[in-house]
Amino acid sequence: MAPEKRSQSKMLVLSIDSATKELKTGSFRASKACDFCRLKKKKCDGQQPCSLCQAFGNKHCVYQDRRSPRQVRRKTQESPLPRRVLQDLPDRDVAIQLIHKTWDNVCVLFRFLYRPSVIEDLISLYDAKDTTHFTERQLKSLPLIYSVIAVGALFGKEDCEKSDVVARDLYREAGYKYFEMAKSLIDVTNVRDIYSIQTMFMLTMFLQCSANLNTCYSYIGIALRAAIIEGLHKRTSSVGPTVIEDETKKRLxxxxxxxxxxxxCILGLPRALAEAAVNQELPCDVDDEKITRDGILEQEWGKISSCGMNNQHTKLMLIMARIHESLYPVLTWDQATYINILTLEEQLEKWFQELPYQLKPDSSFFNDDERAYYLKPAKLLYLDYLLAKIILYKPFIHYLAITSPLFDFQISMANKCIQVAHKVICLSDEMLKNDLLSASYWFSIHTIFFSVTCLMFYQHQINLGLISEKHIDVEKDCELGINILLKLKNSSPVGEKSFSVLNSIFKEFNKKTMELYSQVNESVTQLMKDPTSGASVEMSVEFFGQSEQDQILDQLLQDFDIPISNILPDFQMTSFFPTSLSERAAEK
Incomplete structure (x- = not known):
């Protein structure tokens, strides 16, 4: 009887459809099984480690070399790293598409490299015929290429139908495979050159897009410290040898x-580098094609480059950081605080007013090409602008149900927070309908999530009868916001985790909530009637030391504490609300 042929396991892969030039999923059979799968007589997917080894927690996924001694000797003379790397890279056309996926989704407002160089590095890898003599540049570019296509794979799955679970899983698995490959090719304890810093930055973006914020915070810290060691925060670091390298350093x-x-800002943690310590210039507002080894060519009149858009975003992030540094985690109520808040509000307004017309949220475009080029960055810029305003106003949200004129300023800030949250929901709904909102883009998910929590807090006070007058349909906004999160929920780990947290936030408030607000109102009323208090309506814009009513209001926040530990087990969320006075006293 003829010997039975050993079946080879199928492995899903990404490829390019020759007719449509779009990414598609396919399969091939693994050439050999690992020792563990061979022992278990199970199909092996040929990965390192393979899926079965991962499932059983086998840390030693080994593929025994069963070739002749002569074949083995020939192999030992070759470089194992480049051979392994080139075998794991997808087809060239697939890699290029995944790179563009990353640029078109994650890097719209994060232009951190000179793109022609990346494509040049990629092609050099595929064109390499002798892997035993890789250049230093090729070896350094390997982890960067892997990290960029890893992020592209995460976003590639959003092109698949939601019902096509197999294809979506393939993209996700491919993303994690490329991420692990990039991580294995870089020493995170010795990040000392531009390529490795770029790789760490891209690994950070992958972790954000896969909702792994714990490691993400560590990685971005490594990248920033490496940049500081290299002096990239100083203008003197841009000294050549070419303009391309100078602009790349600034962007990075x-x-x-x-x-x-x-x-x-989001995690409520101190910044690693003070703004005053930075004197690096912003990158030039020119397209990559205008930057050559000999110099920078003149940009087309009226056109804003991708770097120009990024510069606007950078300016906004600097204002956001100033807001967080000034107002969190505690507020000191005095005249200086009042002036500082108004100054920060003016800085945000000035930034918005000075935006080029193409980047305004309601801009009308001359043609479809201009619309396609500017629309997404304009909407993302506006979304982050609204987030900065929420961060400015949300320390006052617990004044929503207070009616005393003594707190007119605080009450106005609280109402502005709700108005901005309403704008976020409307904008998000518009972006979702126009396919401009990605479930894997953590920056957007976070803004929507906290806007919904603000609106639901407001709606709860209405339900309790503590607020009678409504300026917007809060209930409708809450429903719309939750529906947006639901649509994004199953599209990415970020959306799913955000929705899970939101679901766990709003337990029924007990009678203590009503009693506390009653105590606050009674305290405020008594303060107004007491002639010795010195209180008057004119004091509504003046700040005084936090008193008993402020302590009571702060206690309410404990019932509305965002269980961020569901997402970040190792962090305590301190930035959504200021800590209570009792907690501050305990800390002292």
Missing amino acids: FWSVYKVDLYMS
Whole structure:
């Protein structure tokens, strides 16, 4: 009887459809099985480690070499790293499409490299015929290429139908595979050159897009410190040898720095580098094609380059960081605080007014090409602008149900927070309908999530009868916001985790909530009647030391504490609300 042929396991892969030139999923059979799968007589997917080894927690996924001694000797003379890397890279056309996926989704407002150089590095890898003599540049570019296509794979799955679970899983698995490959090719304890800093930045973006914020914060810290060691935060670092390298350094530093600022604001943690310590120039507002080894050509009149858009975003992130540094985690109620808040509000308004018309949220475009070029960055810029305003106003949200004229300023700030949250929901709904909102883009998900929580807090006070007058249909906004999160929920780990947290926030408020607000109102009324208090309506714009009513109001926040530990087990969320006075006393 003829011997039975050993079946080879199928492995899903990405490829290009020759007719449509779009990415598609396919399969091929693994050439050999690992020792563990061979022992278990199971199909092996040929990965390192393979899926079965990962499932069983086998840390030693080994593919025993069963070739002749002569074949083995020949192999030992070759470089194992480049051979392994080139075998794991997708087809060239697939890699290029995934790179553009990253640029068109994650890097709209984070222009951290000179793109022609990346494509040049990619092609050099595929054209390499002798892997034993890789150049230093090729070896350094390997982890960067892997990190960029890893992020592209995460966003590639959004092109698949939601019902096509297999294809979506393929993209996700491919993303994690490329991420692990990039991470294995870089020493995170010795990040000392532009390529490795770029790789760390891209790994950070992958972690954000996969909702792994714990490691993300660590990685962006490594990238920023490496940039500081290389002096990229100083203008003197841009000294050649070519203009391309100078502009790349500027782009890289500002991208790394503003992500660190963003993460610090959201997580309520100190920034790693003070703004005063930075004197690096912003990158030139020119297209990549205008930057040559000999110099910079003149930009087309009236056109804003991708770097120009990024510069606007950088300026906004700097204002956001100033807001966070000034107002969090506690507020000191005095005249200086009042002036500072108004100054920060003016800075935001000035930034918005000075935006080029193409980047205004309601801009009308001359043609479809201009619309396609400017629309998405304009909407993303506006979304982050609204987030900065929420960060400015949300420390006052617990004044929503107070009616005393003594707190007119605080009440107005609280109402502005709700108005901005309403704008976020409307904008998000518009972006979702126009396919401008990605479920894997964590920056957008976060803004929507906190806007919904603000609106639901407001709606709860209405339900309790503490607020009678409504300026907007809050209930409708809440429903719309939740529906947006629901649509994004199953599209990415970020959307799913955000929705899970939101679901766990709003337990029924007990009678204590009503009693506390009653105590606040009674305290305020008594303060107004007491002639010795010195209180008057004219004091509504003046700040005085936090008193008993402020302590009571702060206690209410404990019932509305965002359980951010569901997403970040190692962090305590301190930036959404200021800590209570009792907690501050305990800390002292």
